Amino acid sequence: MRRSHTISLSIDYPYEAAYRFLSDPRTYGDWAAVDKQSFRPLGNGDWEGTTSLGGVRHFRFTPVNTFGVLDHAVFTPGDTPLWTPMRVTPNEGGTELTFTFYQRPGMSEEEFASAIEWVTMDFLTLKSVLEARWR
Amino acid sequence: MLKARTLTVEIARPPEDVYRFLVDPANLAGWTMVQNGRPEPSAGPNSWAYDGPRGTVLVHFTPANPFFVLDYRIQAGPQTIHVAHVRVVRNGAGAVLTHTSVQQPLVSDAMFASEEEWMMSDLLVLKTLLER
Numbered sequence: 001m002r003r004s005h006t007i008s009l010s011i012d013y014p015y016e017a018a019y020r021f022l023s024d025p026r027t028y029g030d031w032a033a034v035d036k037q038s039f040r041p042l043g044n045g046d047w048e049g050t051t052s053l054g055g056v057r058h059f060r061f062t063p064v065n066t067f068g069v070l071d072h073a074v075f076t077p078g079d080t081p082l083w084t085p086m087r088v089t090p091n092e093g094g095t096e097l098t099f100t101f102y103q104r105p106g107m108s109e110e111e112f113a114s115a116i117e118w119v120t121m122d123f124l125t126l127k128s129v130l131e132a133r134w135r
Numbered sequence: 136m137l138k139a140r141t142l143t144v145e146i147a148r149p150p151e152d153v154y155r156f157l158v159d160p161a162n163l164a165g166w167t168m169v170q171n172g173r174p175e176p177s178a179g180p181n182s183w184a185y186d187g188p189r190g191t192v193l194v195h196f197t198p199a200n201p202f203f204v205l206d207y208r209i210q211a212g213p214q215t216i217h218v219a220h221v222r223v224v225r226n227g228a229g230a231v232l233t234h235t236s237v238q239q240p241l242v243s244d245a246m247f248a249s250e251e252e253w254m255m256s257d258l259l260v261l262k263t264l265l266e267r
Binding site: 002004006008065069087089091092093094098100102 | 136137139141143145147197200202204206220222224225226227228229231233235237
């Protein structure tokens with residue numbers, strides 16, 4: 001097993017709308033660490049884009065479902081996709097989000113801690129993007 | 136919005152095994168305080184009754200699904216006393232269980248904090264049971 005770290009946050013934005021937004025891959029570039037201009041669908045259902053750290057990656061998303069599951073995989077073309085679990089659930093008029101991040105092979109403790117901070121930033125961005133839509 | 140708290144526990148067993156154990160309501164008595172589980176079809180197709188420390192409770196489970204989602208709602212009399220979103224995810228050959236409790240309006244902050252401590256303790260019992 002790899003080391004894992006689960007991020008959870010509350011978003012003051014209705015669950016149905018949050019799920020609709022997040023389950024559309026076209027919105028991924030609005031909050032995730034990928035260059036939005038480069039982010040485009042490939043013919044096979046996957047997407048391709050340049051990450052903020054540089055380098056082209058492929059992205060694969062979970063099909064739309066009724067459980068709020070938003071798992072996605074980010075991988076170098078040709079490699080085995082490493083899925084990161086993500087889910088939204090309702091909380092009254094808002095949304096809870098959980099995201100589990102894994103320590104990747106070759107990633108040092110410092111790099112893992114740093115990556116968690118970067119990912120947390122992504123989700124704070126997402127929170128502000130969604131909460132701004134609401135107002 | 137209500138306050139929510141997420142607990143996680145890593146379990147050195149394949150997620151399929153963890154899910155298969157947890158999706159069976161009969162197994163709840165093996166690692167929590169409730170006993171004597173029995174289906175309660177009048178309350179819903181996935182509802183069970185249990186004898187708890189403070190009387191009978193009804194637990195409404197999520198139907199079996201391919202995402203290993205195990206959400207549940209606990210009812211005592213007419214009142215919902217606990218709501219949680221639970222999921223088992225893959226971590227290599229093992230699993231990570233995430234458990235997000237949503238504090239219900241009738242539950243005080245002190246009671247919620249206490250429940251979460253009990254829940255973490257239950258989850259560690261579950262981990263021990265499944266890794267044994």
